[in-house]
Structures are given as C-alpha cells and as structure tokens.
Amino acid sequence: MTLVLPTAAPRRKANFTAYELTVFGVVAALFLLALIGPMIAPADIYTSNMLETLFPPSAEHWLGTDDQGRDIFWRLVAGSRLSLFATVLVVILYSIIGMIVATLATVGPRWVDELLMRITDIGLSLPGLVVSLGIATVLGPSLQSGIIALALTGWPMTARILRTTMRRTMEQPFVEGARILGVSRTRLMLKHVLPNSLDVLIVKWAGDISFTMLILAGLSFIGVGAQPPSPEWGAMISGARGYMSIAWWAVAAPGAAIVINAVAFALLADILQVRRDPSLQA
Amino acid sequence: MLQIDHISKSFPAGRGRRTMVLDDIVLNVDEGQSVGLVGESGSGKSTIIRCALGLTRPDSGRVSYSGIDVQRSSRFDTLRFRRDVQLVFQDPYASLNPRMTVEELVGEGLLVHKLETTAAGRRARVVEMLAMVGLGEEALARYPRSFSGGQRQRIAIARAVVIRPKLLICDEPVSALDVSVQAQVINLLQDMQKQLSLGILFVAHDLAVVRHLCTTVAVLERGRIVEHGTREQVFDTPQHAYTRALLKAVPIPDPVVGRARRAERQAAP
Amino acid sequence: MGVDTILTDGIVPAQLRQRPEALLQVDQLSIDIATRDANVRLVDNVSFGIGRGERVALVGESGSGKSVTAQALMRLNSRVKLSGRVQFDGKDLLSLSNSQMAAMRGQRMGMVFQDPMSSLDPLMTIGDQVAETLRIRGVSKREARQRALDVLDELKVERAAERLDSFPHEFSGGMRQRVVLAMALVGEPDLLIADEPTTALDVRVQERVLDLLDEISRRRSLAVLLITHDLGIVAGFADRVMVMYSGRIVEENEATLLFAEPQHPYTRGLLEAVPRADITVDRLRSIAGAPPAPGARPSGCTFHPRCDHAMAMCSSVEPGETITPLGARVRCHLYGAG
Numbered sequence: 001m002t003l004v005l006p007t008a009a010p011r012r013k014a015n016f017t018a019y020e021l022t023v024f025g026v027v028a029a030l031f032l033l034a035l036i037g038p039m040i041a042p043a044d045i046y047t048s049n050m051l052e053t054l055f056p057p058s059a060e061h062w063l064g065t066d067d068q069g070r071d072i073f074w075r076l077v078a079g080s081r082l083s084l085f086a087t088v089l090v091v092i093l094y095s096i097i098g099m100i101v102a103t104l105a106t107v108g109p110r111w112v113d114e115l116l117m118r119i120t121d122i123g124l125s126l127p128g129l130v131v132s133l134g135i136a137t138v139l140g141p142s143l144q145s146g147i148i149a150l151a152l153t154g155w156p157m158t159a160r161i162l163r164t165t166m167r168r169t170m171e172q173p174f175v176e177g178a179r180i181l182g183v184s185r186t187r188l189m190l191k192h193v194l195p196n197s198l199d200v201l202i203v204k205w206a207g208d209i210s211f212t213m214l215i216l217a218g219l220s221f222i223g224v225g226a227q228p229p230s231p232e233w234g235a236m237i238s239g240a241r242g243y244m245s246i247a248w249w250a251v252a253a254p255g256a257a258i259v260i261n262a263v264a265f266a267l268l269a270d271i272l273q274v275r276r277d278p279s280l281q282a
Numbered sequence: 283m284l285q286i287d288h289i290s291k292s293f294p295a296g297r298g299r300r301t302m303v304l305d306d307i308v309l310n311v312d313e314g315q316s317v318g319l320v321g322e323s324g325s326g327k328s329t330i331i332r333c334a335l336g337l338t339r340p341d342s343g344r345v346s347y348s349g350i351d352v353q354r355s356s357r358f359d360t361l362r363f364r365r366d367v368q369l370v371f372q373d374p375y376a377s378l379n380p381r382m383t384v385e386e387l388v389g390e391g392l393l394v395h396k397l398e399t400t401a402a403g404r405r406a407r408v409v410e411m412l413a414m415v416g417l418g419e420e421a422l423a424r425y426p427r428s429f430s431g432g433q434r435q436r437i438a439i440a441r442a443v444v445i446r447p448k449l450l451i452c453d454e455p456v457s458a459l460d461v462s463v464q465a466q467v468i469n470l471l472q473d474m475q476k477q478l479s480l481g482i483l484f485v486a487h488d489l490a491v492v493r494h495l496c497t498t499v500a501v502l503e504r505g506r507i508v509e510h511g512t513r514e515q516v517f518d519t520p521q522h523a524y525t526r527a528l529l530k531a532v533p534i535p536d537p538v539v540g541r542a543r544r545a546e547r548q549a550a551p
Numbered sequence: 552m553g554v555d556t557i558l559t560d561g562i563v564p565a566q567l568r569q570r571p572e573a574l575l576q577v578d579q580l581s582i583d584i585a586t587r588d589a590n591v592r593l594v595d596n597v598s599f600g601i602g603r604g605e606r607v608a609l610v611g612e613s614g615s616g617k618s619v620t621a622q623a624l625m626r627l628n629s630r631v632k633l634s635g636r637v638q639f640d641g642k643d644l645l646s647l648s649n650s651q652m653a654a655m656r657g658q659r660m661g662m663v664f665q666d667p668m669s670s671l672d673p674l675m676t677i678g679d680q681v682a683e684t685l686r687i688r689g690v691s692k693r694e695a696r697q698r699a700l701d702v703l704d705e706l707k708v709e710r711a712a713e714r715l716d717s718f719p720h721e722f723s724g725g726m727r728q729r730v731v732l733a734m735a736l737v738g739e740p741d742l743l744i745a746d747e748p749t750t751a752l753d754v755r756v757q758e759r760v761l762d763l764l765d766e767i768s769r770r771r772s773l774a775v776l777l778i779t780h781d782l783g784i785v786a787g788f789a790d791r792v793m794v795m796y797s798g799r800i801v802e803e804n805e806a807t808l809l810f811a812e813p814q815h816p817y818t819r820g821l822l823e824a825v826p827r828a829d830i831t832v833d834r835l836r837s838i839a840g841a842p843p844a845p846g847a848r849p850s851g852c853t854f855h856p857r858c859d860h861a862m863a864m865c866s867s868v869e870p871g872e873t874i875t876p877l878g879a880r881v882r883c884h885l886y887g888a889g
Contacts, residue, residue, distance in 0.1 A: 015587050173377040180335055181391050181441070182364030195381045322753040430841040460612040461780055462817075462857075465824035465837035472834070487753065490783075494826035494835065517828065531758040532828040533783025537806045539829070540787025547762060 023267045030261055033077065034084040041078035045070050046229065054247045064249040066240060068229070072253045079231030079254075084261065086147055086232070087213040091205060093151035098158025103189050105159070106166040117163070123156030129215060136224035143232060146216055146225030154212065158201065165197040172196070203276060206269035210262040217258050233258050283481055284311040284334060284367070284449055289343030291329055303329050304340065305505045311449060314479035318496030318513075320489055320528070326505040327485050331453055334483065335369060336360075347449075365395050368442035372454035374434035378426040384437055385422040388412065391445035411444040414477075415470060432463035436470065443474055449481040450474070456491060468495060489532045493517050501525045574741055574774050575601040575624070580635035582616065582623050591846045593619045593631065595798040601742065604772035606765075608785040608806070610821075611795035612842045617778050620795070621746050624776075625662050626652050640741065657684045661735030665747035667727035670734070671719040677703075677730050678715030684738045702733045706763055725756035729763070736767065743768075746778040761788055782825060786810055794818050797843055797853035804879040814879045814886065816858045852884065860885055 016024070049069035057064045063072040105116040132149035139145035169175060170193060178192050219225035220234025221241075228239035233254040240250035286309040292300040303326045311317045321327045332338035333345055336352035345352050347367060350359050371377035378387055388411055389404040391397070398404040409419050415436040426434055435455060442450060452471065456464040472495060475482050484496050492499055499516040501509040501524065509522040520526045534540060582594035594616040601607050611617035622628045624637060626644065637644040639659065647655065656662070664670055672680060681702065682695035690698070696715065703711035706729045719727060728748060735743055745764070749757035761784060768775050777789060785792055786806065793803040794815065802815040813819040823836040840857040843849060849856050855865035865884055873886040 173371045173373060174379045176337070177369065177371060177377050177438075177441075178379070178390070179337075180364065180367075180369050181394060181445075182361055183390065183394050187394070191382070192379050196379065322755075432841050460842055461782070462612060462821055462824055462838040463841050465826075465835040466839070468826065468835055469837055489754075490826040490828040493828050493831060513831070517831075527755060529828060531754040533754070533757075533781060533787065534827060534829055535782040535786050535810060535822060535825055537786045537810050544762065544765065544787055547758075548766075 020271050023264065023271055026264045027268050030080070030084065030264060034081045037077040037080045041074045042071075045074045045078055045231065054243065054250070056247070057249055063253040064247065066236075066247070066250045067243055072236075072250060075231040075236060076233065076254060076257050079233055079236065080257070082143065082226065082230065082232040083213060083217070083234070083258070086143060086226075087209055087216055090147050090150040090154060090212050090216065091208045093147070094154035095158050095201065095205070097151065097155035098162055099194070101155065101159040102162035102166055103194060105163045106170060106193065107185055107189050113163075117160070120156045120159050120163075123153070124160065126153070128153040129218065132215070132219065133222065133224055136219055141224045141227060143220070143226035143230065146219040149219070149224075150212060150215060154208070158204065161200055161204065162197060165200045166193050169193050169197045199276065203269055203272045206265050206272055210265035210269065213258060213262050213265070283313050283348060284483065285346045286310070286330070286334060287344050287346065289330075289333055289340035289345060291326075291333065291338070291340045303505050304333070306343070307505075307507055309483075309500055309507065309510075311481045311483050313448060313481055314475070315498060316475055316482040316484060316496045318492035318499040319483065319485045319502060320487065320492050320499065321485075321502035322487055322528075324504070325502045327487075327502060328453065329505075330502075331369070331451055331485055334451060335367065336363065361395070365391075365445050366448045368445070368447040368450050370435070370438055370442055370450060370452045370455045373458050374431050374438055375426075375458075377438055378434060378441075380426055383423050383425055384408075384412070384417075387426070387437060388440045388444055391441065395445055397445060407444060408440075411440045414443075414474075415440045416466075430463070431459050432466055435459060435467050439467075439470060439474065443478065443480070446478065447480070449483065451483045452485065454486050454488075455484075457486065457488060464491075471495060489517075489528060501528070572603050573600045574603045574605075574640060575776075576636075576638040577624070578636040578638075580620070580623065580633065580637060582619050583632045583634075584630060585632070586846070589846065592848075593798060593845050594623070596635070597795075597798075597800050598635075599793055599800060599803065601774050601776060603741065604768065604774055606768055606775045606777065606788060606790045608777045608779060608789035608792045609795055610779060610782060610785055610792060612780055614797070614842050614845055615795040616798040616845070617795050618746055621662070621744050621776065621778050624744060625656055625660060627662075657687060658738050659740050660742045660744065661738065661740040662744040662746070663728070663731045663735050663748050665750050667724065667731040667751075668719065670731045671727060673719055676716050676718060677722070680719075681715075681730065681733045681737050684734065688738075699733065699737055702737045703730070705767060706733055706736075708733070723756075725752055725760060728752060728756075728760055732760070732764070736773075739771070740773070742774045742776065744776045744778070747780070748777070749784060750779070750781070757784065764788070782810075782821060794821070797848055798845060799853065799882060800880075801854065801882045802879055803881075804877065808877055808879065812877050812879075814875055814877065814881045815854075815883050816860050816885070817854050820857075820859075852882070 052065050052069035053067050055061050055065040061071050061073065063076065065071055101116050101120065105113040132153045135149035135152060136145040139148060175188065175192050178188055216225060217234030217237070220232050221238045223238060226232035226235040228235050236254040237251050240247065244251045286307055289304055289307050290302070291304040292302045295301040307330060309317070309319070319327060319330065329338060333340050336345065339353055347363050352363055355363060385405065385408055388408045392404045392407055398407055408422065412418065412421055417433065417436055426437065429437065455471070456467050459467060468491060471482065474480055484492060486492050493513060497513050499511065499513055500507050501516065501522065503524045509516055509520060509525045516525060517529065520529060530543065577600065578598050580594060580597045581592060583590055583592050597620060609617050609620065619628070619631065623631065623633050624644070633645055639655065644652065644655065678696055678699050681699035685695040685698060686692070700711055700715060708714065708726065708729055719730070722730060749760050752760065764775065765788060767773060777785065779785060789806045791803065792806050792809045793800050794817065795801070796817050802809065802813070802818045809818065810822065813822055820836070820838040824838055826835055838857050843853060849866070851866045851868050852870050855861040858865065862884060868884070870882045870884045870887055873881050875881055875886050
C-alpha cells in the first residue's frame with residue numbers, strides 16, 4: 001500500500017509587514033555599506049588637507065570635515081566596515097565560546113557542569129566593560145585588543161542561556177530516541193541537541209550586535225580600542241571630542257551612525273523575538 | 283529474549299519517604315512474540331519502559347537481553363543492545379528531530395551502526411523501508427513538519443525498524459493519532475511483526491488496541507502486575523478484580539452493550 | 552419518500568418521529584477565521600437541533616470543527632466570524648449583546664472542557680469557584696455556598712462539605728472534572744456542552760463521570776451536547792449522534808441506528824477502524840489517508856480522496872443532505888441520486 005501524500009503542506013508563507021520589511025531593508029543596507037564602503041570611499045580620507053579643516057556640513061562635504069580636513073561622511077562610510085564587522089566578529093567569537101561551554105556543560109558529568117556554570121556565574125557578575133577595559137589595556141590599545149577583550153567577556157550570557165535550552169532539548173523525546181538508536185555523544189550534541197537549541201540565540205544575536213557596537217565604540221572612545229586616525233566610529237568620536245565645542249558635527253555624525261546601527265539591530269531583534277513567539281505581539 | 287526479572291523501583295516522595303513505583307515486576311518477551319502491557323496513568327508503565335531500555339536503573343532485580351544484563355554490559359554489548367531493541371514513542375510530533383530530513387532520520391541507524399557505509403547504499407535501504415511503511419520516495423528530502431501525525435508515526439516506525447531490531451517497544455504509539463488513522467498504524471505494526479518476526483512489547487492504556495495486537499497480556503496496577511496470561515485468558519476469563527473492572531469500563535462502540543452495562547451498574551449498589 | 556417505505560421498514564423516519572421540544576436550533580452555521588494569509592472556513596453550513604433533555608453527541612476527528620462549533624454556540628471565541636442562525640429557547644444567540652450572552656452562559660448554558668485544570672483557578676477554593684456564577688447573579692453568600700454543596704453532593708463528591716474549602720491541586724483528575732461539572736451545573740442550565748470531558752481520564756473514572764452526567768441529565772432533564780472523538784463513549788450515552796468530518800455534519804441519526812446501520816462511508820469506516828475490547832478480529836479495516844486540514848479541503852465531498860465508494864461526481868459536486876429510509880440525515884452521493 002502506498003499512501004498518496006497530500007500535496008506538500010504549504011510552507012508557511014512569511015508575510016512581512018511594511019514596518020518589518022523596512023527594518024530588514026535598513027539592516028541589509030547597513031551590511032551592504034559595510035561591505036562596499038571602503039571601496040567607494042575616496043583615498044584622501046586618510047590624508048590631511050589643512051586647507052579644509054573643520055568645515056561645517058555643506059554641499060561639498062555633506063557632514064563637514066574634521067580637524068585634519070578629512071571628509072567626515074566618507075570617513076563614516078569607510079569606517080562602517082571596521083565598526084560593523086568588528087562587532088559581528090566579537091559576537092561570533094563569544095558565541096562560539098558560549099556554545100563550547102554550554103555543550104561541555106550539557107554533555108559532561110555533573111561536576112563539569114557545576115564548574116563551568118560557576119565560572120559563568122563569575123563572568124556574569126563581573127562588570128564586563130571594566131574587565132574588557134583591563135584586558136584591552138594589558139594587550140595594548142588597538143582594535144584587535146578591543147575585539148579580543150569583548151570576546152573574552154561576552155560569552156557567559158550566551159553560555160548560560162544556551163545551556164538552559166540545551167538541557168531542555170535533551171529531555172525531548174527525539175533526543176532520547178537518538179540515544180536509544182545508539183547515536184554517539186558527539187553526534188547527539190552536534191546533530192540533535194545543538195541545532196535544536198540555537199533558535200534562542202538568533203534573537204539574542206541581533207540584540208548583541210546592537211549592544212556590542214556601543215561597547216566597542218565606547219572602548220575606542222576611552223582610548224583602548226581602535227586608535228585615531230582609524231575611521232572606526234568610536235575612535236572618530238574620541239578624536240573629535242577635543243574640538244567638540246567648535247565643530248559639533250565631527251562628534252555628532254559618528255555618534256548618529258552608531259545610534260542608527262544600534263537601533264536598527266535592536267529593532268531587528270525585537271521583530272525576530274515576536275516572530276518566534278507571536279504572543280508577544282502588542 | 284528480553285527478561286525483566288523481579289525489578290522494583292521507588293522514587294523519593296519528600297520527607298524521607300519513598301513511593302514504590304514498580305514492585306517485583308516479572309515480564310518476558312520472546313522472539314517474534316507480541317506482549318501487551320496494560321495500565322492506567324501512574325501505573326508505572328513508563329518506568330518499566332525506561333528500565334527495559336536501560337535508561338533507568340531498577341533498585342533491585344535485573345533486566346537482561348539475550349542473557350546480558352543491560353545495566354552492566356560492555357560497550358560492545360551496549361551497541362548491540364541499541365541495535366536490537368528499539369522504541370516507538372507516543373507523540374509523533376516530538377519524537378522526530380525537526381531539523382532532519384526523512385532520509386537522514388530513517389538512515390541514521392544505518393549510519394550509526396555502520397550497516398550501510400555509503401550514502402547511496404543507505405538511500406536504497408531507506409527507500410525500501412519507506413515503501414514498507416507506505417511512504418513514497420518523494421518523502422526523502424522532506425522534513426517531519428510537512429507530514430501528518432499518522433505519517434510521522436510511520437516515519438518513526440521506519441526509523442526504528444530499518445536496522446532490523448529484534449524487539450520493538452511501543453509506548454502508546456496510536457493514542458495521539460486521529461481515530462481514522464490509528465488503524466493504519468496498528469495494521470502496519472501487525473505487518474511488521476509478521477514479516478520480520480519482530481518481538482513487540484506494546485505498552486498502552488487502551489485495552490482494545492492491546493487485545494487486537496498482542497497474544498500475551500499483562501495488566502499493571504500501581505506498579506504491580508496483577509494479571510498475566512494469554513489474550514484469551516485475560517480478556518475472556520479475567521481472574522483479578524482490577525482486570526474485570528477495567529474490562530467493564532472500556533467503552534464499546536455498541537449502544538446496546540453500553541446501555542445494558544449502565545443498567546447493570548445502576549442496579550448494583 | 553412515501554409512507555409505504557416507512558411501513559415496510561418498520562422504522563419511523565426522524566422527521567416524522569415525536570421529537571422533544573427544540574431547545575437549541577442551529578441553522579446554516581458557518582465559522583470562518585481570518586489567518587495571516589487567507590480566510591479559512593472551519594465549519595461549513597452546519598444545521599442541527601437539540602431538544603429539551605436530549606443527549607446528543609457530536610463526533611469528529613481533529614480539524615473536523617467539532618470544538619469550534621461548541622465554542623461558537625457559547626460565543627467563546629471572539630477571533631472567528633460566525634454566520635447563520637443559532638436559536639436557543641427562541642432567542643437568537645448571535646444577535647445578543649456580549650453582556651446578555653454572558654448571562655446566558657452563566658444561567659442557561661454550561662460548558663466543560665477536556666482539561667479541568669485549565670478551567671479552575673488554582674488560588675481559589677472549590678466552594679468559591681462553584682458558587683461564583685451564583686454570586687455574580689446576586690445570590691447571597693450563604694445560599695450560594697449551600698447550592699454549591701448541593702450540586703457537589705449530586706455529583707457524589709464525597710465529604711463535599713469539608714472539601715468546599717480545599718484547593719484544586721488537592722483533587723484527583725476525576726474529582727477536578729466533577730468540580731468543573733459542578734461549576735457548569737450549579738446555575739441549573741438547560742443545556743450543557745461537554746467538549747471531550749473525559750478524554751484525559753482513565754477508563755474507570757471516565758465511566759463514572761459519564762454515569763453521573765447521565766443521571767443528572769435524566770433527573771434535571773438537562774440537554775447535553777457531548778463533543779468527542781471516541782465513538783465508544785458515545786454509544787452508551789447519547790440518544791442521537793452527529794458525525795462531523797472536515798467542517799460538515801456528514802451523518803446524523805438515532806444512536807442505535809447509527810451504530811447498527813451506519814450510512815455514510817466515513818461513519819462506516821470509523822466504526823470498522825476502531826478495535827474492540829470485547830471481540831478479537833484478525834485485521835482492522837483502515838481508512839486511507841488522513842483528515843484534511845481546514846485550509847486544504849478537497850473539492851466536492853471532502854471525504855472523497857479517502858472514500859472506497861467515490862464516484863466521478865464526488866470530487867466535483869458537494870453532496871446535499873438526504874434522509875435515508877432508516878432516518879439518517881446523510882451527506883453522500885450514494886444516497887442522493889435515489
């Protein structure tokens with residue numbers, strides 16, 4: 001007897017609202033800008049032009065120029081790759097650390113779980129910004145140091161959330177079924193438990209990018225992250241704060257760029273959250 | 283083949299007391315035999331399943347498979363045990379990994395037990411197995427979510443049976459299905475049992491389904507087997523009061539029987 | 552159909568039989584729900600009546616629309632759009648205001664669901680919960696409590712007086728279902744809608760609850776609409792059975808006749824597909840396929856892809872209602888032509 005399958009159940013068509021599409025569009029545009037920004041920016045944004053220092057925004061220099069006479073708009077465009085990619089890199093790095101910790105805690109014996117979770121607790125209770133400041137200072141101020149510092153301090157929340165979800169997934173009948181089938185521990189984790197637990201992180205990632213971008217800019221601003229003349233946005237603000245009173249645009253423009261990015265990713269996180277759990281819809 | 287030998291199990295119930303969940307259970311399943319285990323909720327059915335699969339350790343007694351203690355077996359024996367004894371779950375929605383295709387799901391046992399080492403070999407076996415459970419080749423690349431409950435249960439059965447186990451433990455395999463679909467799955471299990479001389483331990487609350495599928499039946503009341511015999515003995519000449527009470531309470535789809543029973547009950551004090 | 556058919560069959564068709572005075576009359580009820588993508592018809596042109604004191608069962612599988620129908624009668628689901636007419640004791644329920652409907656629910660119509668825990672407030676005593684509908688109506692505290700006690704006694708809750716002050720978690724599943732029944736019955740309704748009331752219970756408890764319901768229904772001449780997927784419990788309980796498939800009532804008849812002489816291929820299939828605890832059969836006859844989802848109904852007769860008797864017209868023409876010589880109201884082309 002061969003059963004006639006009903007015509008493939010229609011895959012739920014994702015009908016997006018105009019608002020959601022706008023947010024997706026903005027996020028995609030930000031990524032695109034980060035990708036091509038450095039290629040389209042003119043070369044002179046790294047060189048001084050003392051004849052054009054501190055011009056206010058005009059038709060020629062849309063966002064004005066800085067104290068070296070460099071066009072701020074094009075510096076923002078060029079720096080978007082640094083800012084966004086560094087942020088994404090931080091989130092990827094600490095997510096990987098978090099996944100490893102969570103997986104070991106889930107699969108390992110009780111004492112491993114206890115140990116890792118206590119370490120996680122300690123990590124969570126320390127003020128992340130202060131610790132990363134310390135790490136970045138020790139490593140020597142640079143964008144790389146900022147990235148490493150944030151990756152090393154960012155993972156505990158991911159580890160904790162993921163471990164809780166993985167524990168819950170472990171109790172699912174299909175995981176039990178895989179064990180009964182004789183699946184090895186490694187395969188059990190990689191094929192059954194982890195893929196069915198990552199959902200919870202997707203929402204977190206968007207929020208994390210927003211948050212990490214602010215922190216990373218903060219590190220640069222304080223002076224332990226990217227260093228001037230790098231067009232990294234935090235570093236731009238940092239470099240411009242000395243003459244903020246006479247050239248507000250040199251601080252406001254990169255500040256606005258950070259805020260736009262952070263808000264776009266925060267809104268994306270919000271949309272994903274609602275999509276995952278429609279009951280949250282207002 | 284599977285011997286459940288005087289196992290008992292209790293769980294902590296707070297304030298230092300323990301609740302007896304299983305009390306001296308003895309139950310055997312021989313090759314090709316279909317044994318039904320009937321019990322109401324809280325009777326200890328799932329604990330027996332967990333003990334039989336070696337997932338829970340009984341406090342006393344032992345569970346052995348082909349003479350080997352499932353709790354104390356070597357790695358090699360465990361792997362053989364995992365190949366020979368499979369489980370079909372109650373809920374076909376939760377028992378299949380939603381992120382694996384039907385081909386991966388059904389082929390996983392072949393891969394894990396190295397029964398088919400090439401992808402092409404696995405696919406051929408999977409297709410053959412799917413045909414046995416009444417699904418076509420077009421199912422291979424699809425995910426569980428695009429199937430109905432009955433179809434998922436077929437996939438679950440295919441996944442369990444493809445590695446040719448000797449014993450299939452079924453935990454309420456049809457109770458979550460629509461009435462019109464239950465018969466399909468019951469018939470499929472019956473066919474599998476006959477064609478592959480599969481031993482079946484069928485655990486359910488539904489006496490009618492057990493009567494239909496099993497030639498030997500055990501009745502579980504609060505962790506104790508109160509009646510154990512052939513289908514005819516248990517259903518036609520039940521000895522224990524509990525079995526009789528259960529049998530009298532099973533709804534029969536016949537108004538004449540139903541009304542007669544009610545009248546009888548109302549006449550009794 | 553002539554009078555001679557009636558005489559030769561010796562059975563009086565439903566429409567000529569003495570029917571109890573109609574309490575509930577549902578005419579061409581359709582229920583639609585607007586999803587993100589489309590408008591989905593959950594229930595399609597359903598008509599039926601329930602007489603005073605009559606016990607009627609509505610049997611169906613998941614997606615058949617049986618529970619949605621029950622909720623519609625009580626107007627419990629505000630997300631669906633109802634059309635057609637639902638008359639209860641002469642009043643058109645669909646045109647009542649929300650507050651009038653709320654009063655109907657408390658006083659004239661009661662409802663119980665499958666999961667008793669979801670209908671109970673875990674932080675409120677049993678006595679207060681049972682008495683609540685009466686208190687809302689302005690019955691004094693003392694009297695409400697007394698009447699709650701009476702109805703719990705009627706439902707044979709042992710030591711009811713002591714247990715009025717206990718909380719839901721102190722009760723077993725069967726006892727909770729009795730408490731929920733008490734909540735529905737304390738206002739002395741004329742109609743009780745019971746949606747899978749015993750599905751979560753063990754067979755012996757199920758039997759007990761159904762017996763109680765049977766007794767009370769007779770004593771109070773309370774009409775009961777029992778919604779279930781289980782033909783077994785219907786057989787011992789209902790006077791009349793309606794079988795629902797994919798949003799339509801495909802067959803309706805007196806219980807005895809429906810079980811003895813099922814007319815619609817679906818009803819017949821269902822009866823043959825269910826194993827019985829009292830007889831051994833070699834093999835069950837199964838119905839191929841699965842019930843369709845409400846959004847993906849086949850054209851014509853919605854059962855045709857699964858039907859052994861399907862003819863060419865079944866896939867294109869929706870069968871109308873026919874009354875067979877046995878008094879069954881059937882929607883099937885096998886009976887339509889003659």
